[in-house]
Each structure stands twice: as structure tokens, then as C-alpha cells.
Amino acid sequence: MIKVDYSSNNSGGSWWLTDEDWLALEAAGWDVDWCKDKTGGLGGADEDGRWLGALATSASKDFASMREAVEEWERVTSGNASDEGCNCCGEPHYFSGQDNETGEYVSGPEIRRSSYLEW
Numbered sequence: 001m002i003k004v005d006y007s008s009n010n011s012g013g014s015w016w017l018t019d020e021d022w023l024a025l026e027a028a029g030w031d032v033d034w035c036k037d038k039t040g041g042l043g044g045a046d047e048d049g050r051w052l053g054a055l056a057t058s059a060s061k062d063f064a065s066m067r068e069a070v071e072e073w074e075r076v077t078s079g080n081a082s083d084e085g086c087n088c089c090g091e092p093h094y095f096s097g098q099d100n101e102t103g104e105y106v107s108g109p110e111i112r113r114s115s116y117l118e119w
Contacts, residue, residue, distance in 0.1 A: 001062045001063065001064065002062065002063055002064070002065065002066065002069075002097040003060055003061070003062050003097060004060060004061060004062070004063050004066060004069035004095055004096070004097040005058065005059075005060045005095070005096050005097065006025075006030070006058060006059050006060065006069075006073060006093070006094070006095055007057065007058045007093075007094040007095075007096070008054070008056075008057045008058065008092065008093065008094075009085065009089065009090055009091060009092050009093070009094065010052060010054070010089065011085030011086050011089040011090055011091065011092040012085060012086035012089055012092075013086075013089070015052075015053065015054045015057075016079065016083065016085075016092040016093065017054075017056075017077060017079065019055050021076075021077040021078075021079065022034075022055050022056045022059070024076045024077060025059050025073070025076055025077065026059075028061075028072065028076045029061055030059040030060065030061045030076075031059060031060050031061060032056045032058075032059045033056055033057065033058045033059060033060075034049070034055060034056050035049060035050055035051040035054060035055060035056055035057065036049035036050075036055075038051070063097075066095060066097050069095060069097070070095055073095070079093070081093050081095070
């Protein structure tokens, strides 16, 4: 098993996941890191439980592979993990994982490559 962490980026000045997407991820068993639960520092929520308008910016779950995680994320959110985002802000979606001493990392460019299909 590999614990896969998903991180959202405010690419292009807006969040790519909706409130409903975060709730759907939680319903699918992802451990959502709600902004309202963070205290102080970068990412701490305002009185409304949001940070820069977002209810959450990251989530994690155990999977057999990174590919399985990305495929489930796309199915649950109806999002596209290979979205390009904007040139100045970077990719909107990042996935990383750690399995023993090896780590995997993937964002839009890696997902768009054919090697993603071979995971």
C-alpha cells in the first residue's frame, strides 16, 4: 500500500475543486485536511472555515498504486488530474506518495505523458 497525498494549487487565481468535490472525496474515504481545522500559519482558516475561499486544499488515502489513486480522484471529483493550470502559478493538482523508502510524485505534466498509463 502507498499513502497518496493530493494537494490542490490555486492556479490561475482560483481553486479547481468545488466544495462538493471535497465532500465527495471525504465520502469516498479520503482524509480531507479541512482548512477550519488548521490553526495559525499559512492555510489557517478565516471565521467562515475557509482559506482564500477554499474549504480544503489537500487530502490523502491509502492505495495499491499511484495510478489507482489518480483514477479514483478523477472519478470522485469529475476533475481532470492532467489539467495544465496557468504558466505563472503552476499545476492545479499534485499527487505524491511514499511506499517504504521509495517515493512517487506526479502532477499534470507527468499524468499527460504516456508513462502514466504504464504505472
